[in-house]
Amino acid sequence: MTAEQLASQYSKSHSDQSALVNTSELVIKGSKITGQDQVFNAGAVGLLESLCKKFAAEVPQLLQQRKQKQARIDNGQLPDFLPETRAIRDGDWSIRGIPQDLTDRRVEITGPVDRKMIINALNANVKVFMADFEDSLAPSWQKVVEGQINLRDAVNGDIEFTAPATGKQYKLNPDPAVLIARVRGLHLVENHVEFQGQPIPGGLMDFALYFYHNYQKLLAKNSGPYFYIPKLESHLEARWWAKVFAYVEERFCLKPGTIKCTCLIETLPAVFEMDEILYELRSNIVALNCGRWDYIFSYIKTLKRHADRVLPDRQAVTMDTKFLSAYSRLLIKTCHKRGALAMGGMAAFIPAKDEQTNLQVLQKVRNDKELEAKNGHDGTWVAHPGLADTAMAIFNDYIGGDRTNQLHITRDVDAPIQAAELLEPCTGERTEDGMRLNIRIAVQYIEAWIQGNGCVPIYGLMEDAATAEISRTSIWQWIQHGKSLSNGKLVTKDLFRTMLAEELKNVEQEIGQARFEAGKFTKAAELLEQITTSDELVDFLTLPGYELLTQND
Structure with a gap:
């Protein structure tokens, strides 16, 4: 829209x-x-x-x-x-100030x-x-x-x-x-x-x-x-x-x-x-x-007509990629110069029941939060209470016991961050597995959303609208610019429709026939097909979704 x-x-x-x-x-x-x-x-x-x-x-x-x-x-x-x-x-000014109960925001849920x-x-x-x-x-x-x-x-x-x-x-x-x-x-x-x-x-x-x-x-x-x-x-x-x-x-x-x-x-x-x-x-x-997930989505949406700025699989776009690293460091430098806190992004992982899998989840969270704390962020986000202790321990180590934040980190030693760094194309593969995963995530999220649930655990991650937006706009971008997958398949509207039909069946097998038939997965797939094959990018999937959501209100 x-x-x-x-x-x-x-x-x-x-x-x-x-x-x-x-x-x-x-x-x-x-x-x-x-x-x-x-x-x-x-x-x-x-x-x-x-x-x-x-x-x-x-x-x-x-x-x-x-x-x-x-x-x-x-x-x-x-x-x-x-x-x-x-x-x-270039001016010398600062914000009014921070209330006492907001000076320490090292972990937010x-x-x-x-x-x-x-x-x-x-x-x-x-x-x-x-x-x-x-x-x-x-x-x-x-x-x-x-x-x-x-x-x-x-x-x-x-x-x-x-x-x-x-x-x-x-x-x-x-x-x-x-x-x-x-x-x-x-x-x-x-x-x-x-x-x-x-x-x-x-x-x-x-x-x-x-x-x-x-x-x-x-x-x-x-x-x-x-x-x-x-x-x-x-x-x-x-x-x-x-x-x-x-x-x-x-x-x-x-x-x-x-x-x-x-x-x-x-x-x-x-x-x-x-x-x-x-x-x-x-x-x-x-x-x-x-807000890094929405930021990735916005990168796609804003640069949608620029063929040299097409992103790879969502999983390849991590915070150590050049355009995201520049974004994080510039935000810290800008905030701290003005006396404002610089908050980090979301850890969307969900603790796993299997102990070995959970250890892997927690290690991914540690790696992510250590990068943020080391850069100078004053705090970070988690989506699940089970990740709070891990994130808290890392920021406690970096902030220390005598401070409540990292406002003292100015990053003045950094070279000025130019526009080109914030727009740097991201390399990586566009895989068939990645495209199919995007489809399954988007279908399941949209189905939950139009039924009234906007926060959905899918494949070990707590998904919200931002990650569903990345999933569907990535495919739209690949179609619009005639990109091929790593196996040589040209990404077209017909290929997407074929995969959508196949992945809808896979979703049904994963969740069971009873849950599938009781839900609105077909309606969700119709909406996903409509907004992904449109020649003009729909700005937010929540806009047509809202019309469906409120039909019975």
């Missing part, structure tokens, strides 16, 4: 759904969810309506600017640092806003839990509303969960991790809430509701309303968020900089504007994060 089509979603009508809540201009739609009236009480709705009135109209404009930049790149221009913002990059997940994540041996409304959540209306309820209960400290099948009870430990909420990206709308007849930005709703219901309790606990901002592509988008934060702080009589955010640098355009993003958000920002 193009940026123009994304922008048009804001004017899409949903007159077939009956409104549950009306203000003069804000309409809340969809099936009534238990607890919804508390989430959308008068104060929350008032804040959300005011934010939409002041800021929602700018989002389609920002998406249109993405489209215009992409058109220039498609026509041969390569991304580069902006000449008009050189003074910011991420996951969706499911009730059990929230409890387990907050109880894990980590410093921070990133509760995710974005890539690891399939945003059905029920999950979005229940997610806000779950986070409110977590902040209040009284969240509990009893497993229906076993009766096992879950509750918070006395000293849980710091909570950060990741909101949806600017490209995602919330179809169930309209302002002036238009679906509102999903991230604006996620932000408004989490802030409104939790800021007082968080501040009383010497914490604060903390957010992760995903998918930024320019400092102008960062400026939009800065205006949102400043408006809310003033509205609620809070000191400037009370709201804190971490921005994911997970798009190729954003890596060229990291200084500028920090500058625009300097009152509120505390860190940048290497």
Whole structure:
């Protein structure tokens, strides 16, 4: 889906759904969810309506600017640092500061806003839990509303969960991790809430509701309303968020900089504007994060028309490849120069039940985290509590007992990182096994997503939307540029369709006929076929996926 089509979603009508809540201009739609009236009480709705009135109209404009930049790149221009913002990059300035409970982020765990997940994540041996409304959540209306309820209960400290099948009870430990909420990206709308007849930005709703219901309790606990901002592509988008934060702080009589955010640098355009993003958000920002899976996806998407930038198998694109290493080191240098933390990327592995296999998993995690810690990152991500101890031990060794981060590592001895390094082509094989694995991963992930699950264990990895995006865009890229596999087979639409049919049968054999027939694998395969053989790259699989997800909401 193009940026123009994304922008048009804001004017899409949903007159077939009956409104549950009306203000003069804000309409809340969809099936009534238990607890919804508390989430959308008068104060929350008032804040959300005011934010939409002041800021929602700018989002389609920002998406249109993405489209215009992409058109220039498609026509041969390569991304580069902006000449008009050189003074910011060369200037002597720093961010406002970092709250005490965010100075130590050596291990963070991420996951969706499911009730059990929230409890387990907050109880894990980590410093921070990133509760995710974005890539690891399939945003059905029920999950979005229940997610806000779950986070409110977590902040209040009284969240509990009893497993229906076993009766096992879950509750918070006395000293849980710091909570950060990741909101949806600017490209995602919330179809169930309209302002002036238009679906509102999903991230604006996620932000408004989490802030409104939790800021007082968080501040009383010497914490604060903390957010992760995903998918930024320019400092102008960062400026939009800065205006949102400043408006809310003033509205609620809070000191400037009370709201804190971490921005994911997970798009190729954003890596060229990291200084500028920090500058625009300097009152509120505390860190940048290497969202490396989405970054690989963005590399493919941004350079999709450049035949000399085609990536090999996903497994060959590791953090020691030149363009990813340059990205990591530049992020560290930029952040530390401005007093911001530099967070590392995700270890998506899942602990294995077999002891020998698990030892291999943990060694892969060690290798990955040692590279990040050695480079100077202040912390890292894990997807499973079982990896927390391994990651924590490594960052403890590098940070030491008398520090909470590695802000002292400036990387000033590094040579300046030029645009060419950030765009360096990655060598490696395109294998038939790799292509077939991509298909199986994408089918299984999309099937789970359209059924409401955005965080899925597949083949020993905890997959979210980012890895599924890499899987399907890699094949699209190979088709578009007429690439051959290492065995000589030309990658065509017909070859992909043949493999898709074969791998769909293989998935059925792996999971069993009963599970296959009870699921939506055929629908998932249809969607994968549609977006992989399209001549124009669909920007995000979650956009057509969202239409399927919300059909019954």
